[in-house]
Structure formats: structure tokens, C-alpha cells
Amino acid sequence: xxxxxxxxxxxxxxxxxxxxxxxxxxxxxxxxxxxxxxxxxxxxxxxxxxxxxxxxxxxxxxxxxxxxxxxxxxxxxxxxxxxxxxxxxxxxxxxxxxxxxxxxxxxxxxxxxxxxxxxxxxxxxxxxxxxxxxxxxxxxxxxxxxxxxxxxxxxxxxxxxxxxxxxxxxxxxxxxxxxxxxxxxxxxxxxxxxxxxxxxxxxxxxxxxxxxxxxxxxxxxxxxxxxxxxxxxxxxxxxxxxxxxxxxxxxxxxxxxxxxxxxxxxxxxxxxxxxxxxxxxxxxxxxxxxxxxxxxxxxxxxxxxxxxxxxxxxxxxxxxxxxxxxxxxxxxxxxxxxxxxxxxxxxxxxxxxxxxxxxxxxxxxxxxxxxxxxxxxxxxxxxxxxxxxxxxxxxxxxxxxxxxxxxxxxxxxxxxxxxxxxxxxxx
Amino acid sequence: xxxxxxxxxxxxxxxxxxxxxxxxxxxxxxxxxxxxxxxxxxxxxxxxxxxxxxxxxxxxxxxxxxxxxxxxxxxxxxxxxxxxxxxxxxxxxxxxxxxxxxxxxxxxxxxxxxxxxxxxxxxxxxxxxxxxxxxxxxxxxxxxxxxxxxxxxxxxxxxxxxxxxxxxxxxxxxxxxxxxxxxxxxxxxxxxxxxxxxxxxxxxxxxxxxxxxxxxxxxxxxxxxxxxxxxxxxxxxxxxxxxxxxxxxxxxxxxxxxx
Numbered sequence: 068x069x070x071x072x073x074x075x076x077x078x079x080x081x082x083x084x085x086x087x088x089x090x091x092x093x094x095x096x097x098x099x100x101x102x103x104x105x106x107x108x109x110x111x112x113x114x115x116x117x118x119x120x121x122x123x124x125x126x127x128x129x130x131x132x133x134x135x136x137x138x139x140x141x142x143x144x145x146x147x148x149x150x151x152x153x154x155x156x157x158x159x160x161x162x163x164x165x166x167x168x169x170x171x172x173x174x175x176x177x178x179x180x181x182x183x184x185x186x187x188x189x190x191x192x193x194x195x196x197x198x199x200x201x202x203x204x205x206x207x208x209x210x211x212x213x214x215x216x217x218x219x220x221x222x223x224x225x226x227x228x229x230x231x232x233x234x235x236x237x238x239x240x241x242x243x244x245x246x247x248x249x250x251x252x253x254x255x256x257x258x259x260x261x262x263x264x265x266x267x268x269x270x271x272x273x274x275x276x277x278x279x280x281x282x283x284x285x286x287x288x289x290x291x292x293x294x295x296x297x298x299x300x301x302x303x304x305x306x307x308x309x310x311x312x313x314x315x316x317x318x319x320x321x322x323x324x325x326x327x328x329x330x331x332x333x334x335x336x337x338x339x340x341x342x343x344x345x346x347x348x349x350x351x352x353x354x355x356x357x358x359x360x361x362x363x364x365x366x367x368x369x370x371x372x373x374x375x376x377x378x379x380x381x382x383x384x385x386x387x388x389x390x391x392x393x394x395x396x397x398x399x400x401x402x403x404x405x406x407x408x409x410x411x412x413x414x415x416x417x418x419x420x421x422x423x424x425x426x427x428x429x430x431x432x433x434x435x436x437x438x439x440x441x442x443x444x445x446x447x448x449x450x451x452x453x454x455x456x457x458x459x460x461x462x463x464x465x466x467x468x469x470x471x472x473x474x475x476x477x478x479x480x481x482x483x484x485x486x487x488x489x490x491x492x493x494x
Numbered sequence: 495x496x497x498x499x500x501x502x503x504x505x506x507x508x509x510x511x512x513x514x515x516x517x518x519x520x521x522x523x524x525x526x527x528x529x530x531x532x533x534x535x536x537x538x539x540x541x542x543x544x545x546x547x548x549x550x551x552x553x554x555x556x557x558x559x560x561x562x563x564x565x566x567x568x569x570x571x572x573x574x575x576x577x578x579x580x581x582x583x584x585x586x587x588x589x590x591x592x593x594x595x596x597x598x599x600x601x602x603x604x605x606x607x608x609x610x611x612x613x614x615x616x617x618x619x620x621x622x623x624x625x626x627x628x629x630x631x632x633x634x635x636x637x638x639x640x641x642x643x644x645x646x647x648x649x650x651x652x653x654x655x656x657x658x659x660x661x662x663x664x665x666x667x668x669x670x671x672x673x674x675x676x677x678x679x680x681x682x683x684x685x686x687x688x689x690x691x692x693x694x695x696x697x698x699x700x701x702x703x704x705x706x707x708x709x710x711x712x713x714x715x716x717x718x719x720x721x722x723x724x725x726x727x728x729x730x731x732x733x734x735x736x737x738x739x740x741x742x743x744x745x746x747x748x749x750x751x752x753x
Contacts, residue, residue: 083738083739093685095634095676095678102678102679103633103634103678103679104681105676105678117739126585127585128582128585128586129584129585129586129587159585160585160586160587161585162583162584162585163583163585163739164583165672165687165738165740166687167672167685167686167687167688175685176672176674176685176687177583177627177629177636177638177674178628178629178630178634178635178636178638178676179583179584180583181636181676183583183584216584216585217584249631253631253632253633254631254632254633254634255631255633255634256630256631256634259634
């Protein structure tokens with residue numbers, strides 16, 4: 068071999084693997100037996116498989132985010148870019164996954180490379196799910212995602228200087244997803260759990276559709292009590308339902324739908340049960356109802372009550388659609404309900420903007436009405452009305468659930484309202 | 495018996511009498527000596543031309559005795575130890591892991607060169623070093639092993655004449671061997687990566703003499719050397735390994751013996 072050719076071969080051996088999409092890689096995915104295994108998958112949007120970046124998303128390593136309400140720099144912020152500068156103490160670096168290649172398939176060589184590749188794949192699957200339920204509408208607003216992988220995140224508003232662990236979240240102030248390091252969670256890491264990624268992706272969709280992607284939406288910063296608690300709860304509940312929907316896209320890997328998103332990653336059985344969509348006994352309690360109406364945002368969120376209320380919404384949507392196999396109609400209805408500028412069926416974006424200065428008009432009944440109005444299947448719509456009314460203990464007078472000029476719920480007696488939940492006495 | 499003793503005494507006396515027969519007088523006349531010492535000039539005359547040095551004499555004069563001063567062949571075996579700063583695949587700088595290994599060094603310039611300086615300038619390392627990393631949860635975790643096999647020539651500059659300390663710089667190639675095992679529940683999945691390795695770095699190398707054995711005489715001169723013996727070799731180094739597109743940094747050193 069001539070010397071220049073030898074040099075070229077040596078240099079090529081030292082270069083990154085070729086990244087012509089689709090790239091065949093090994094990832095860790097759920098299998099048909101309900102466990103996890105390695106499987107060959109394809110990354111279809113990666114421009115660089117080593118740096119795990121592409122048109123859809125980019126993984127960023129080593130980022131540091133700090134939320135400090137007492138930071139004096141926050142008082143001088145006048146733009147979202149400035150807010151980003153204040154919160155991002157370290158913008159992070161490119162990741163460099165390590166692979167070996169055999170027969171055109173890349174296999175990761177260390178734990179983090181396995182994790183990053185699988186995370187990238189899960190985000191691609193989630194995007195594919197939303198692309199389907201956007202039902203032909205453009206999805207460009209969902210591209211260009213930053214995923215801060217293994218990010219350092221401090222929330223000093225909690226009074227703690229410790230970096231948070233064991234979480235995955237979409238953080239709108241930095242317009243990025245954050246995958247936090249695990250500590251106490253020793254099962255399947257959250258970013259490897261496709262249901263969790265699907266749930267977090269739903270928050271991005273909610274942010275883009277309802278708040279136009281704003282870092283600090285006006286209702287979040289100005290609303291309190293019931294309107295604020297409802298806004299956060301419906302964000303979580305809809306995300307849980309979509310997270311379940313994303314798990315159904317794993318038919319290609321044989322895993323199938325997983326309604327209990329957290330069971331793969333959490334040990335706490337009570338927590339898992341509390342977020343299980345298949346639980347038809349998920350009902351409002353007097354304590355939750357009282358907190359929903361009377362707790363300030365910090366107290367409501369601090370107690371995780373937005374997850375509890377959100378699970379009631381998610382369970383209602385699941386119980387209405389799953390038994391008849393109409394989840395896809397429900398999923399599309401939820402997307403359409405987020406942003407609809409038609410006068411007859413305004414979406415959440417429109418209603419929130421309308422009631423921005425009179426948030427007391429944004430009620431659970433209005434939320435249920437908005438969702439039901441976008442369900443195209445009338446039988447499904449009836450079930451949605453009944454499930455939401457039952458589990459959330461809605462005021463049937465203000466939520467008649469009008470279908471074709473006929474009130475689905477003409478009276479407030481238990482025969483038409485109650486399905487699974489006992490009727491609570493008035494507050 | 496008395497006659498014998500008397501005879502002996504008389505004989506001895508007679509010997510002494512013969513030595514005392516009187517001094518031989520000098521002649522009053524100076525005898526002529528062909529050297530005519532009293533007529534020699536007050537200063538010496540012009541000296542004759544110095545003859546040219548022969549080739550053999552020149553070669554013997556220019557011959558370096560450095561191999562007599564230090565006859566060691568420069569063969570070393572060292573244990574490597576330190577910390578490997580693994581290039582973090584998740585883009586968080588580096589992750590430090592302990593590293594160990596073995597290194598064989600040949601100071602080949604001692605064999606090829608006789609000049610005192612040139613003998614110290616070059617050596618070559620053949621090394622193996624290893625680090626490992628385990629990460630993940632109880633249910634899903636992976637162990638990655640990093641083996642570096644390298645061949646690296648070096649240029650060393652001694653810090654002073656006959657100094658056992660030199661500063662060196664090095665450039666080499668090799669193979670990075672990276673077997674890893676992913677464990678999901680109890681099931682194991684193995685994969686191995688092999689990448690071209692480039693090595694570069696430098697440090698300080700020490701090779702002080704610990705003890706000597708025997709004396710070696712140079713048959714071409716009267717000089718007797720005295721430095722054949724055992725040397726300890728150790729070094730402090732910073733070495734970088736580029737395995738494919740990933741850079742790892744080793745901070746540490748090694749210790750061993752040199753013959």
C-alpha cells in the first residue's frame with residue numbers, strides 16, 4: 068500500500084462513523100415480554116450519530132441550569148434570550164457517543180452512549196406519534212429540540228442548593244428538555260422509558276400550541292388558585308394520555324401499549340398506582356377537590372397535586388377511548404383542542420387568551436367542554452363527557468355536554484352522571 | 495669450636511679491612527667526555543619538529559568513553575500508574591478513572607551511538623495500560639474496559655552532563671481495545687471496539703544508579719570504568735491518547751528498573 072493511501076486509511080479509521088440517515092444502531096427498548104432488551108433500530112433524523120444531532124433534536128451534554136428567584140439579574144431581563152442567559156449557567160457541549168461498527172450497525176460501547184442513542188430514538192418515536200395525530204398539519208414547530216442530557220439543574224426556589232436528580236422534564240424557560248441524572252431510581256432510566264419521553268414531548272406540544280412556545284406564559288405567571296391549578300393539571304393529564312399513546316408506537320419493537328408509564332422506572336407502587344390510567348377507580352376526593360380550589364400555586368405544585376388531578380383527566384380520556392379502540396380519535400381531538408381559532412369550537416389557546424384577565428371563567432367544566440367539542444366521534448364524545456364529569460365531579464349544570472343540540476347530560480342525577488365514582492357532597 | 499669462631503671473626507675482620515683499603519682517588523686531570531658537559535650552551539637549542547599523530551592515536555584520542563562511564567544498555571521494565579481522564583461521551587468534560595499498566599523501554603541510542611550526548615537522546619516505549627468504567631442503574635448498567643497498546647518513540651534531552659534526569663517528548667501509534675458489557679437485569683450483551691490509537695505527550699524521566707557491580711577496564715586505555723550496575727527508572731508524564739475521534743488524557747508515571 069502506498070504511503071499516501073496508508074495515511075488516508077489510518078485517518079479514516081480515526082474518523083467518526085458515517086451518519087447518512089437512516090443510521091442503524093443498537094438501542095435499549097421494551098420488548099413483548101414487558102422487559103427491556105437491545106434491539107437494532109434506525110435513527111432517521113440524525114445528521115451526526117456521534118454528536119446525536121439532527122433537524123429534529125440535538126443532545127447537549129454538561130449543561131447547567133439554575134433557577135434562583137433571588138437572582139438580581141432576573142430583574143433586568145427584558146427578553147426570552149436574556150432569560151436564557153440568566154438561567155443557563157453553562158450552555159453545555161456536544162456529546163460524543165462511542166461506537167463499534169459491525170455489518171453497518173453501530174453498537175454503543177459505554178453506558179452513556181447506550182443511554183443517549185436510546186434517548187434520541189425515543190424522541191424520534193415520540194415525534195412520529197405527534198406527526199400522526201397532527202393529522203396532516205405542519206409539525207415544524209416541534210423540530211429543533213434541545214435535549215440537555217444529564218443536565219445539572221438547581222431549583223433554589225425550593226430552598227435547596229442541591230442539584231435535582233431522578234427526573235426528566237420539559238423546561239419552557241430554557242426551551243429545552245432536561246434529562247437529569249438518576250440517583251435513587253435504579254430501574255429503567257427515565258430517558259430510556261419511551262412513555263416518559265412521550266409524556267414530556269406532550270409538554271412541548273402544549274407549550275407550542277397553547278402558549279406559542281413562550282418561556283414564561285402569562286397565565287402561568289399571573290393566575291392563581293383554581294385557574295392556575297387547572298392549567299397545570301390538564302397539562303399533566305393530557306401529557307399522561309399522550310405518553311401512553313407513544314408507547315403504542317413500539318409495536319415495531321414488539322412491546323405494545325403501556326398504560327402504566329412509571330412502572331418501568333419507579334419502585335414506589337403507590338406512586339405507580341396513582342398514575343395508572345387503567346385504574347377505573349381513579350376518582351376525585353374531597354381533599355383533592357378542596358386543595359384544587361383553595362391552594363396557591365406553590366402549595367398545589369409542591370404537593371404534587373397537579374399530577375393527582377391530571378391523572379383523573381388522563382384516566383377519563385383513557386377509559387372513554389380505550390375500551391372501544393378509539394384512542395387515535397381521542398389523541399387527534401386533544402391536539403385540535405389545544406389551538407382552534409374557529410368561533411364555534413375555540414381551543415384552549417383561544418379560551419385562555421380570552422379569560423387572561425378574568426381567569427375565574429376558566430373552569431374544569433370549560434376544559435371538559437373544549438375537549439369534548441373536538442371529539443369527532445359522537446359516541447366517543449358521550450363517553451368523554453361522562454368520564455370527565457364523573458371523575459372530576461363536574462358541575463353538570465354548567466357542563467351539559469351538548470351534542471347535536473342535545474344535552475348528553477340533561478340532569479344531574481347519578482344515573483346519567485356516575486359511572487365509577489361516588490358523588491361527593493357539595494363543598 | 496673455638497678455632498672455628500676465631501676464624502670467622504678473623505675472616506670478618508679481614509673483609510672489613512679489605513673495604514677500608516682506602517678511597518680511590520680522582521685523577522687530577524679531567525678526562526675528556528664526548529658529551530663535553532662544561533661546554534654545553536646556557537639554553538637549549540631549537541627543538542626538533544613534533545611528529546604527526548598517527549591515525550590510530552587520533553582514533554584513540556577521539557574515542558568516547560561514555561559507554562565506560564555508563565555501560566547500561568537502556569533496557570527498562572516499568573509499572574505504570576496514574577489517573578486516566580476519560581473523554582466523557584456525554585459531553586461533560588472528562589471522567590477520571592485509575593489506570594495501570596506495563597511498559598518496556600529500550601534506549602536504542604545507547605546501542606547505536608557512542609557520543610555521550612547522542613546516547614541519551616532517543617528511546618522507544620512499548621506499553622500496555624488499562625482503565626475501566628462501570629455506570630448505570632441496578633437494572634441496566636454497563637462496564638467498559640479501555641486497553642491501550644502503543645509503540646512510541648521519544649526524544650529525550652538530559653538536564654546536564656551525565657545527568658540521570660531528562661525531559662522527553664513522545665509520539666506514537668497503537669491500538670485502543672475497548673470491550674464492554676451491557677447488563678439488563680441479568681442478561682449480558684458484549685461488544686468490543688478496536689480503534690487506531692495515536693499517542694502523544696511528554697514528561698520527566700529519571701534513571702539514577704542504585705548500585706554497581708564489578709569494574710570494567712577499557713582494553714584500549716589505562717582507564718578503568720566503574721558504573722555498570724542497576725538503575726531505577728521512573729517518570730512523571732502527561733500522555734494523551736486519541737482513540738478514533740475521542741481524546742483521553744493520562745496523568746501519572748511509572749517506576750521500574752533499567753539495565
